[in-house]
Structures are given as C-alpha cells and as structure tokens.
Amino acid sequence: MPPHWRLRFHPGLLVIPALLLIGLVFAWPLVRLMWRSFSEAEQPLANFQRILTTPLYLGALGRTFGYAALATLGSLVLGYPLAYRMRISRPAVRTAIILLVVIPFFVALLVRTFGWMIILGRTGPISRLSEVLTGQPTTLLYTPLAVQIGMVAILLPFMVLPLYSVMASIDLRLLRAARVLGASPAAAFLTVFLPLTLPGILAGIVLVFMLGIGFFVTPDLLGSNRGQVFATLIVKAQSTFSGSSGFVEAMAIVLLIVTIITLMISSRVAPLQQVWGGNLGEQGATRRRQAEVEHLPGRQSVTGPRIVRSLADVALWPAIRALDKLPNRLVALPAWLLAGLAIVLLDTPILVAIAISFGEDIFLSFPPTELTLRWYQEFAQTRSWIDALVTSVGVGLLTAVFTVIVGGMAAIGLVRAEYPGKDVLISLLVGPMIIPQVITGIAIYYVFFPLGLVGSVPGLVLAHSLVALPIVTITMAANLRNFDVRLERTARVLGASPLQAFRHVTLPIISPGIVVAAFFAFLTSFDELVFSLFLVGVRLRTLPIRLWEDLHFKLSPMLAVVSVIEIVLVLVAVGVAGIVTRSRRTVD
Amino acid sequence: MLAASSERDSDTHGEAVRLDRVVKRFGSFVAVDDVSLDIAPGQFLTLLGPSGSGKTTILSMIAGFETPTSGTIEIGRRRVDTLNPEKRGVGLVFQNYALFPHMTVAQNVGFPLRMRGLPRREIEPQVLRALSLVQLADQAPKKPAQLSGGQQQRVALARALVYEPTVLLMDEPLGALDRRLREVVKLELVQLHRSIATTIIYVTHDQDEALTMSDRIAVMRSGRIIQVGTPRQIYEQPHDEFIAEFVGESSLLSGRLHEVDRARCRIKLDSGPIVDAQSPRAIPRGQPVQLLLRPEKLRLLAPHEGRLDGTVSDAIFLGDSMRYDIALNDGSRLLVRQHNRAGLRDFAPGDLVGIDWDAADATVLA
Numbered sequence: 001m002p003p004h005w006r007l008r009f010h011p012g013l014l015v016i017p018a019l020l021l022i023g024l025v026f027a028w029p030l031v032r033l034m035w036r037s038f039s040e041a042e043q044p045l046a047n048f049q050r051i052l053t054t055p056l057y058l059g060a061l062g063r064t065f066g067y068a069a070l071a072t073l074g075s076l077v078l079g080y081p082l083a084y085r086m087r088i089s090r091p092a093v094r095t096a097i098i099l100l101v102v103i104p105f106f107v108a109l110l111v112r113t114f115g116w117m118i119i120l121g122r123t124g125p126i127s128r129l130s131e132v133l134t135g136q137p138t139t140l141l142y143t144p145l146a147v148q149i150g151m152v153a154i155l156l157p158f159m160v161l162p163l164y165s166v167m168a169s170i171d172l173r174l175l176r177a178a179r180v181l182g183a184s185p186a187a188a189f190l191t192v193f194l195p196l197t198l199p200g201i202l203a204g205i206v207l208v209f210m211l212g213i214g215f216f217v218t219p220d221l222l223g224s225n226r227g228q229v230f231a232t233l234i235v236k237a238q239s240t241f242s243g244s245s246g247f248v249e250a251m252a253i254v255l256l257i258v259t260i261i262t263l264m265i266s267s268r269v270a271p272l273q274q275v276w277g278g279n280l281g282e283q284g285a286t287r288r289r290q291a292e293v294e295h296l297p298g299r300q301s302v303t304g305p306r307i308v309r310s311l312a313d314v315a316l317w318p319a320i321r322a323l324d325k326l327p328n329r330l331v332a333l334p335a336w337l338l339a340g341l342a343i344v345l346l347d348t349p350i351l352v353a354i355a356i357s358f359g360e361d362i363f364l365s366f367p368p369t370e371l372t373l374r375w376y377q378e379f380a381q382t383r384s385w386i387d388a389l390v391t392s393v394g395v396g397l398l399t400a401v402f403t404v405i406v407g408g409m410a411a412i413g414l415v416r417a418e419y420p421g422k423d424v425l426i427s428l429l430v431g432p433m434i435i436p437q438v439i440t441g442i443a444i445y446y447v448f449f450p451l452g453l454v455g456s457v458p459g460l461v462l463a464h465s466l467v468a469l470p471i472v473t474i475t476m477a478a479n480l481r482n483f484d485v486r487l488e489r490t491a492r493v494l495g496a497s498p499l500q501a502f503r504h505v506t507l508p509i510i511s512p513g514i515v516v517a518a519f520f521a522f523l524t525s526f527d528e529l530v531f532s533l534f535l536v537g538v539r540l541r542t543l544p545i546r547l548w549e550d551l552h553f554k555l556s557p558m559l560a561v562v563s564v565i566e567i568v569l570v571l572v573a574v575g576v577a578g579i580v581t582r583s584r585r586t587v588d
Numbered sequence: 589m590l591a592a593s594s595e596r597d598s599d600t601h602g603e604a605v606r607l608d609r610v611v612k613r614f615g616s617f618v619a620v621d622d623v624s625l626d627i628a629p630g631q632f633l634t635l636l637g638p639s640g641s642g643k644t645t646i647l648s649m650i651a652g653f654e655t656p657t658s659g660t661i662e663i664g665r666r667r668v669d670t671l672n673p674e675k676r677g678v679g680l681v682f683q684n685y686a687l688f689p690h691m692t693v694a695q696n697v698g699f700p701l702r703m704r705g706l707p708r709r710e711i712e713p714q715v716l717r718a719l720s721l722v723q724l725a726d727q728a729p730k731k732p733a734q735l736s737g738g739q740q741q742r743v744a745l746a747r748a749l750v751y752e753p754t755v756l757l758m759d760e761p762l763g764a765l766d767r768r769l770r771e772v773v774k775l776e777l778v779q780l781h782r783s784i785a786t787t788i789i790y791v792t793h794d795q796d797e798a799l800t801m802s803d804r805i806a807v808m809r810s811g812r813i814i815q816v817g818t819p820r821q822i823y824e825q826p827h828d829e830f831i832a833e834f835v836g837e838s839s840l841l842s843g844r845l846h847e848v849d850r851a852r853c854r855i856k857l858d859s860g861p862i863v864d865a866q867s868p869r870a871i872p873r874g875q876p877v878q879l880l881l882r883p884e885k886l887r888l889l890a891p892h893e894g895r896l897d898g899t900v901s902d903a904i905f906l907g908d909s910m911r912y913d914i915a916l917n918d919g920s921r922l923l924v925r926q927h928n929r930a931g932l933r934d935f936a937p938g939d940l941v942g943i944d945w946d947a948a949d950a951t952v953l954a
C-alpha cells in the first residue's frame with residue numbers, strides 16, 4: 001500500500017512512544033540484569049557455576065521442562081477436539097463454546113488457581129467422592145499431579161485459540177470435496193483437515209510450552225514445597241538473597257537463555273509471527289503465512305519424501321481403513337469426550353469460586369451447604385481489601401488510558417506506513433509477552449528501585465503498561481486494518497485535512513475497537529500479579545497481591561468474593577466486546 | 589480412457605441420472621418440491637434458476653451431502669439416495685473449486701485415485717493424462733495458490749474427471765471468473781464435453797451459460813422445475829412470463845386471443861390494435877394473454893408501415909447493434925435490437941417509428 005497520509009512527518013514515527021516504553025521498561029532493564037549477573041559476583045561466572053552445579057537448581061530446571069512438556073501434550077490432546085468441535089458447530093453452539101473458552105482465558109489465573117485449590121483440596125469434591133467410594137479422603141493438592149492438572153487447565157486456552165483461528169480459516173467445503181472424490185470421513189480428516197491445521201498445532205505447542213517454562217503462580221500454589229519449578233526458586237531467592245551477589249540475576253538469566261534457546265528452536269518449525277501478533281505486519285501477512293504453510297514439515301504428506309510415503313502405506317492407510325470399518329459414532333465419541341473434559345477443566349474452577357463465595361462454611365467445603373452473603377459484607381467492611389480494590393481500579397484505569405494512547409499511535413505507525421525493519425519492531429513490541437514475566441519483573445525491579453518507583457503507583461502503571469501494550473496494539477491494528485482507507489481518502493478529497501479526516505471519519509468508525517482495547521488493558525492491569533510482586537514494595541497493595549498473600553497464608557471465603565468481582569468484570573468486558581463487534585458487523 | 593466408451597453407453601441404456609418425486613425440506617421450508625427429472629447418458633443438462641430456487645440443493649442431494657426428505661435418486665439405475673458421497677462415484681466441481689491448498693496440482697488431481705487405493709505407479713500417468721486434457725500438464729508441481737483463477741478452475745475439472753465419473757456435477761463453476769475469461773472457459777467446457785461424453789449436470793443462474801452450453805435446460809423456481817427443454821425451446825417457447833423474462837431480454841404486451849388458425853393467430857392488444865403472432869397451443873379464444881416479443885426479432889420502419897407505432901425514447905449504440913427503447917402510444921414499452929449493418933436506418937430519440945415482426949417470431953403466453 002502506498003503511503004496515503006500526506007502528513008509532514010512519517011506515520012512510522014508514531015511508534016516512537018511505544019518503543020520508548022519498551023526500551024526503558026523492558027530492553028534496558030534486561031540488559032542491566034544481564035550485566036549485574038556478572039558484575040555483582042566475585043568472579044564473573046561464579047553465579048552460573050553455582051546454579052549449574054547445585055542439584056536443587058538443576059532439578060528445578062528439569063521439573064520445569066517436564067511440567068511444561070506434559071502441559072503442552074495435555075492441552076493439545078484436549079484442545080484439538082475442542083477447537084474442532086467449535087469449528088463444525090452451528091453458529092449458536094459455537095458462540096456458546098467460544099464464551100466458555102474465552103471467559104476463563106480472561107479470568108485471572110490467580111482466581112482459577114484458587115478454584116483448583118478448592119477442587120483438589122481436602123474438603124473439595126474429589127476428596128469427598130473418594131471418601132464415599134473408599135472411605136478415605138484424598139487430597140491431590142500439593143502433589144505434582146495437582147500442578148499438572150492446574151497447568152493444563154490454565155494454559156488450555158492458549159492451545160485452543162490458535163488452533164481455532166487456523167481451523168476457522170479452513171473452508172469446510174474442502175472436506176466435502178474430499179468426500180465426493182472418494183475419501184471416507186476419517187480419510188478426509190487425516191489427509192485434508194489435519195495437515196491444514198498443522199500451523200495451528202505448532203503455534204499452540206510453542207505458545208503453551210513457552211508459557212509453561214516461565215510459569216510459577218500455579219505450580220507454587222498447587223505444588224509442594226519440595227517440588228518447585230525454576231521460576232518459583234527465582235521469586236523465593238529474590239525475597240531472601242537481599243545481598244548484592246548477582247545470584248538472583250544469574251538465575252533469571254539462566255531462565256532467559258533457556259527461553260531464548262527454546263524460542264530459536266521452535267521458530268524453525270512454527271510460524272511464530274502468527275502466534276505473537278503476526279497480524280500486526282499488515283502487508284504480506286497472508287503471503288508470509290502462505291510461505292510458512294509451504295515450508296512446514298509434513299506438508300508433502302501426500303506423495304512426499306519416500307520414507308513418509310512408505311510410512312503412510314504401511315501404517316496410515318491400514319489404520320484409516322480400520323477406522324472406516326468402525327461405526328462413525330464410535331470414532332467420534334472419544335473426541336467429544338475429550339472436548340467435554342476440556343470445557344470442564346476450563347470452567348469448573350470459576351463456578352466453584354462463585355459457589356464458595358455464597359457458602360457459609362469457613363473451611364471452603366464444596367458444594368456449600370448453606371447460602372449467605374456474609375463474606376461480601378465482610379469484604380466491604382475490611383479496610384485493607386477495599387484499599388487494595390481502589391488501588392487496582394486506579395492503576396487499571398491509568399494503564400488503560402496510557403496504553404490506548406501509546407498503543408494506538410503504534411498501531412497507526414505499523415499499519416499506515418511501510419518501512420524497513422518493521423518485522424524487528426513487531427518482535428520488540430511483543431517481546432514482553434514472550435519473555436517470562438518473572439525475568440522481566442526482576443529486571444524492572446533493579447532499575448526502578450534506585451529511581452524510587454518501587455512501591456509507587458506510577459511504577460506499577462509503567463510495568464502494567466508493558467504487559468498491556470502488545471494486546472492493545474494488536475487489537476487496534478486489527479481494527480485499523482479493517483477500516484476502509486477509501487473513506488479517509490474520500491474525506492480528504494472533500495476538503496478535510498489529514499487530522500480532520502482522522503478525527504471525523506476514522507476515529508468514530510474505529511472507536512468501538514478502542515473501547516475493546518481499553519477494556520483489555522484495564523483487565524490486564526487489574527489481574528497483573530507477577531510484576532506487582534516485585535514492585536508493590538511494603539505498603540502498596542493491589543487486589544491480586546492481597547489474594548496471593550492470603551492464598552499462602554490462609555484460604556478464606558473472602559478470596560472467593562474477590563474472584564466473583566473479577567469474574568463479573570470479565571463478563572462485562574466480554575459482553576462489551578461482543579456488542580461492539582456485533583455493531584461493527586452491521587456497519588460493514 | 590477419458591474418451592467416451594461406447595460400451596459404457598450401451599450399458600446404461602435408459603438414464604444416467606434419475607430423480608423421482610424428490611422433496612427436500614429444511615424445517616418448514618421446502619427447498620425442493622416434488623422434482624422428477626431424467627437425464628440421458630452424455631447429456632449436458634443445466635439447472636437454471638435464481639438464487640434460492642433449489643438448484644444447488646438438488647446438486648447436493650445427487651452428490652450425497654443432503655438426503656432427500658422423500659423420493660428417490662438413481663445414478664446409472666442404482667439407487668443412491670442413502671449412500672455416502674464417497675460411494676457414489678460422481679464428479680463435482682465446486683464454485684470456489686475447493687482445491688486442497690496444501691497439495692500440489694498433481695497431488696490434488698491424484699487424490700481421488702489415491703482414495704480408491706490405486707497403486708502409485710498407476711496414479712501418475714492418469715494424473716498427467718487428466719491434466720493434459722485441460723492443458724495444464726506443465727503446472728503439475730505447483731500449488732493451487734500459484735495458479736490463475738482460470739487455471740484453478742481447470743485443475744478442479746481435471747480432479748473431477750480423473751476417475752472417470754459417469755456423472756459430473758458443476759456448481760456455478762464460472763462464477764468466480766471475470767467476464768472475458770468466462771466466455772473462453774464456457775466454450776472450452778462445451779468442447780470438453782463433446783470429447784468425453786460424460787453426463788454433466790450444471791447449476792447456474794446465468795442464462796447465457798445455460799443457453800450456450802446445454803443440451804437441455806431445466807428452469808427452476810421456488811423449489812420446482814417449471815420447464816424442461818432445449819435452449820431453443822426455452823428461449824422461443826417459454827411456458828410463462830417468469831421464464832421469458834429470466835431467459836433473454838423480452839417485451840410483453842397484454843391482450844386477448846382474437847382469432848386462431850393452424851399457423852398463426854391474431855391478438856387484440858389492450859391498447860387497441862390487432863396483431864399477428866405464432867399460433868399457441870390450446871388457449872381458448874377471448875382469454876387474456878401476453879404477447880412475447882424478443883428485441884432482435886423486431887424491425888423498425890417508418891411510421892404506419894409496421895404493425896404498431898411508437899416513439900423512440902432512447903437509442904444506445906452497443907457496437908454490434910443498436911438498442912432502442914420504444915414508447916408505444918398507450919405508454920407501454922418495447923425493446924428493439926437492430927444489427928449494426930449498412931443499409932439499416934438509425935433512429936434518434938423523438939423519432940416516430942413503425943414496428944414490425946414475422947408472425948412466427950411472436951409467442952403467445954397464457
């Protein structure tokens with residue numbers, strides 16, 4: 001697209017504020033962190049030596065990989081059938097399933113983990129069921145199994161959503177075409193549908209695995225003290241090693257290097273652009289996707305390399321013919337069961353949290369025996385909870401305003417201009433989403449502390465903006481791209497200046513998208529825990545921080561009340577987004 | 589192998605495809621309403637109708653994506669209406685071609701053979717043969733996205749023909765092509781059909797495509813077939829106004845049947861004049877009728893020299909012809925198309941003219 005904005009300055013310059021934010025709150029702190037990990041130590045490599053020779057740390061690293069790998073496998077096995085079900089359902093059913101996936105996706109991970117603590121806990125439904133069946137209560141909580149279940153449940157949306165977005169772009173008539181050309185349902189699925197979803201599968205695997213490596217909230221809350229993952233050790237070390245030996249920094253760097261190596265390996269097989277805001281790079285995005293599809297392994301499954309061919313002849317085709325002999329229902333049943341299980345894993349913790357908030361029982365038994373509003377009253381009367389709520393709302397609003405301005409400008413700069421190095425820019429923008437937040441959080445802490453920003457609202461807003469910025473920019477860029485540029489050109493021909501055209505034509509049309517972006521930004525900040533852990537200091541408390549402290553200290557029904565507040569907020573946000581997208585559709 | 593085999597033809601004496609009292613309901617909506625149709629082997633039959641008239645539903649039922657609510661479908665005298673699509677052995681070209689984007693052209697065309705369990709060494713020559721039939725043998729290693737729209741269309745055709753289906757179904761296959769390309773592909777399809785003699789059932793809402801390519805046309809409206817005939821029959825003796833207006837340009841004048849003899853009849857138009865027309869079948873005298881006049885069958889003369897008089901209200905030069913919009917004295921309008929030929933007089937808006945036609949060119953509709 002030729003530049004159609006005859007501004008005096010290059011629209012690409014609009015990304016500068018976003019770049020400044022990322023540079024000062026992300027890139028620079030990371031560089032400092034790396035430097036400190038060497039410079040603060042007695043010998044440059046002493047810290048790394050210690051990490052790589054201590055069984056505690058090596059064990060935690062291994063455990064981290066194990067949990068991440070199993071969580072990836074689990075969410076693929078559950079997520080693929082669910083995404084497929086979404087794709088082939090009637091629109092009404094599809095909308096319902098999408099809501100059941102998207103709502104948990106937005107509900108804070110702390111709230112969902114809290115739900116799991118109850119479900120897996122001593123007075124939870126599983127324990128009670130086992131008491132009825134075997135006479136013995138079973139507490140899964142604080143076992144590796146609990147960590148694994150929680151991780152799959154919480155990371156599942158990151159598998160389902162990329163899978164679904166790839167599936168949604170597949171024309172189902174291709175399956176019909178395969179059928180009429182002689183393929184059985186199983187053959188049509190395996191030869192046409194499955195290969196076409198490969199980019200989504202790879203994207204989901206990379207996404208879930210990367211998130212799994214940096215995960216610590218769920219493993220920390222659901223796992224035992226001895227079975228800690230690497231990220232948890234970093235957080236623990238940060239609060240105990242107060243001296244400046246650079247050891248915490250070195251641990252963060254180890255995790256960073258592990259992440260980057262994983263990223264480099266996976267970028268060889270997976271279309272990463274697509275995973276992290278690939279749609280930001282407007283032009284040629286489809287072309288690039290095409291090229292990616294063509295370069296994917298397995299693309300030649302049809303008459304590809306000889307080995308694949310003979311493998312297919314030996315294993316695949318007999319398998320398909322065997323499947324064909326079974327009644328269709330029998331083949332479909334396990335898939336639907338898995339999809340159902342996925343929904344259960346996604347949504348029951350939320351329902352449990354809601355139920356608990358109305359329960360009388362202080363020991364959080366589920367299901368509750370008596371209903372009461374007592375905990376809501378208590379919440380409203382507890383000064384510290386209200387203070388935390390006010391802080392969270394305030395920080396959230398500031399973050400929303402700040403990121404919509406900075407991210408909106410960046411979106412214009414990315415969509416409305418062509419310049420070399422745009423790809424690099426985009427990777428920088430989504431960087432904060434890729435690098436585990438534990439690492440970035442520590443890095444920011446060391447930069448903010450001398451500036452007096454730790455324990456301050458501006459500090460929190462800056463850090464939260466870093467997480468919200470990619471989401472806001474992606475949302476707004478998508479909106480801008482859907483906007484018909486000819487409308488703006490028409491306004492120009494009719495006598496409007498570039499700014500007038502933007503204000504009177506573009507802005508009103510994309511404003512619903514801005515509202516949605518602002519909501520997402522608010523929600524991101526409202527839920528933010530990891531950065532806040534490092535930055536709240538001694539006195540400042542946000543809602544997630546209070547939750548986090550109570551979850552460690554004692555489980556109380558108040559936590560459920562906070563969860564309900566959070567869930568209501570998410571429902572409102574999703575509702576608004578739904579209404580806005582619907583009204584946009586009628587505009588189109 | 590793709591050429592017509594006389595053996596196969598004699599084998600299926602009778603119909604290639606037979607629909608008997610087929611009904612398809614979606615809830616309370618009747619998409620296909622009691623349709624019976626016989627299609628002879630090797631015939632090119634077009635289902636022509638506006639969108640929503642049920643033609644694509646019929647195609648889907650023949651292909652096996654929909655099951656008839658009642659009635660039967662036979663292909664080659666075998667009842668198929670409960671069979672899965674992959675067991676029916678029909679070919680289908682989709683409107684958007686439905687080429688598999690992750691497979692090369694050769695893999696796409698080879699797909700149906702692979703599904704039939706053919707050994708690999710037999711697949712390759714057959715794929716090449718099918719691709720040469722549509723002049724795309726050199727494109728075999730490419731991906732569909734690398735081809736032009738017209739080429740993709742031909743790949744879809746090759747893929748549908750490679751396993752030699754006795755029946756080839758085509759669902760508006762030219763819809764995605766631009767006008768110029770459509771003209772070319774249309775003629776290619778006619779030639780292809782002549783060389784392979786496969787039965788073709790073709791769905792379109794484009795009367796031009798229907799008239800150019802078909803052996804027979806079935807015109808559909810609201811789930812029913814309202815007329816079946818050769819293109820000439822449909823054009824020149826449409827059963828009703830709807831068909832007359834849907835197929836080709838037309839002008840209709842209302843009147844009453846005044847006199848009838850064997851070859852021709854006389855119509856008393858509502859505006860007064862009595863004019864000659866082709867004799868209709870079985871319409872009683874005095875009944876109100878519509879007189880169908882096709883633009884190219886009318887001649888413009890000096891005033892009072894023709895059967896009717898009128899004023900030219902618009903004249904448009906179309907290159908090969910002139911198109912006149914004539915206002916008759918009672919206010920009704922006639923379209924006249926006159927070839928662009930030396931010796932024919934041009935008229936300008938405002939000119940008074942007489943309009944004439946051969947009685948055999950004017951059709952009476954009940």
